[in-house]
Amino acid sequence: MSRMSAPSRAAREHAERRLGALATPPGALGRLGGLAVQVAACQGQVPPRPLEDVRLTIFAGDHGVAEHGVSAFPPAITGAMVRTFLAGSAGVSALAAAHDVRVRVLDLGVDDDFADLDETTRSELTRHKVRRSSGAIHLEDALTPDELERALEAGAEVARDAIADGAQLLLSGDMGIGNTTPAAAMISAVLDLRAGEVVGRGTGIDEPTLRHKTDLVDQALDRCGPRRGDPREVLAALGSADLAAATAYLLQAARSGVPVVLDGLMSVACALVAERIDPGARDWFIAGHRSPEPGQSLALEALGLDPLLDLGMRLGEGSGAVTAVPVLRSAVAVLREVALLEELGV
């Protein structure tokens, strides 16, 4: 697999010169300055274009491990929430509407046939479906090799299509009861940590459930064995159809030269695996927010990314990434619109 290109060094240097020439004291824009430079480098254009076409893809799927007591919610919630996204009344729907972000939800592995939906909606939702639920990772691989390939191709295709259609910035979101368990397993495997350092409370489990979840992740890691060293094997053994697709989506965005805003645990776990598959991918990633999940902070640190927001959000769905989008727009606006010192005549 080819190594991707880096963001434009020439545009970065040009953007840094422009930033330094703005009629603002040196460094006064704080992180907005560096963020604007990163967007300009990704776009290869100074000043950067406004981020008008921003799209979130929510990768939905169920997880066999959710049948084994790792979540505060029953698996049937996954399908119910997918319907809520389609109805536009989920948390991320409200945020996306407020900030002009287009949302697409895709069923990669939901344990639901969505037979109640009209055919157009159902066909669009399930066109990339790999299977119903992924394997219970402490007992079996999440995906067969063929399923992994299909999931990876689906994620890449979704990113390619969005970019061909004009997307300037991609966001990845997730929906799937139990999905913090495979995400924690993926991070543990890549960073060579035991589950106790990585596993968190997800949507709010109690102490005994947390211990059980930690045990299952350790079992999954042990079952996976030395395959932990290969990022694709990590996706097949410890991930899921939805997480593999999200990983490929992030990679494809980077390969196509489009920056990505990461969300919480699932998104960042996929970004970590993407960086192992194709080093340099992280240069295209922007960390939207810090989640309370310890694994998310560990993965961000390993990626060298510092999140823009820290609001204690743990909703998933891409909600943290969407909430961070206006900060990126702020950054682009200052590098585009602020006068240069030489224009002030003082």
Place this chain on the structure above:
Amino acid sequence: MSRMSAPSRAAREHAERRLGALATPPGALGRLGGLAVQVAACQGQVPPRPLEDVRLTIFAGDHGVAEHGVSAFPPAITGAMVRTFLAGSAGVSALAAAHDVRVRVLDLGVDDDFADLDETTRSELTRHKVRRSSGAIHLEDALTPDELERALEAGAEVARDAIADGAQLLLSGDMGIGNTTPAAAMISAVLDLRAGEVVGRGTGIDEPTLRHKTDLVDQALDRCGPRRGDPREVLAALGSADLAAATAYLLQAARSGVPVVLDGLMSVACALVAERIDPGARDWFIAGHRSPEPGQSLALEALGLDPLLDLGMRLGEGSGAVTAVPVLRSAVAVLREVALLEELGV
């Protein structure tokens, strides 16, 4: 002076019930949840109305102490930046345009007659002007008692007018070379601290200038003496026309039942004095961002406010408050638009 009303307790409790009934896991919205409840309580309405009419007032003024070597920039920059706000090409102009915030700049004490401006612009800019520059606080009071009253009335009138015209959320911003010196003095006085704990580098002064600035603030505090215990005396002795007007603007917003997003050091120094003048004002204040100035964090802590953003911004102008506005809009959106669990049918 009357004590203001608190935000609606009934609306707060109603908003908390609605938050708890949303189809999101308990606590998953993080700070967006509490913020939405606060806005609802301030509006006395559940769900809260969208924050469509948001206005920033930039209080501009010069400071006699700036002639005594406390800033990295010459005082003439104040007038030049006022012209940049009027032209819409300052940092905060770009941010405000990106986030649909109306900006008004007012000259309370700029050492410039703005004779080059057209009469309509000049008249609007200077209609509340109290004096040209405020007194050098280490040597003399910033304002006479009469000037203080005029500045306070100006700030209150500006807030009243904006609210009468439909403003749903007010922001305060500042412009004035040297203004971090009186702001640090005000915070030191109110919190009974010496300058060394409070003074910061402003727009980027070097170590000898920082020591000199600290000495001047201590001189100002000593000169002020026991008047430090009276918040109005603090404004007259250690503040300025622009800072006194901003303080009254914040107070009037609170008295009129309109929430305020605070900005950096100047805005928060004024909020601290406002809370001393009329305890309970802080219930109407939302901290927009954390500035690198140590005094800002000390004042926020004393006010019991935790900022929404921490992006290392130190531009002033109200820029941090404007950058935080989309976070408030996110909060309002989720409490307005997200489905209730009982509507999901699961």
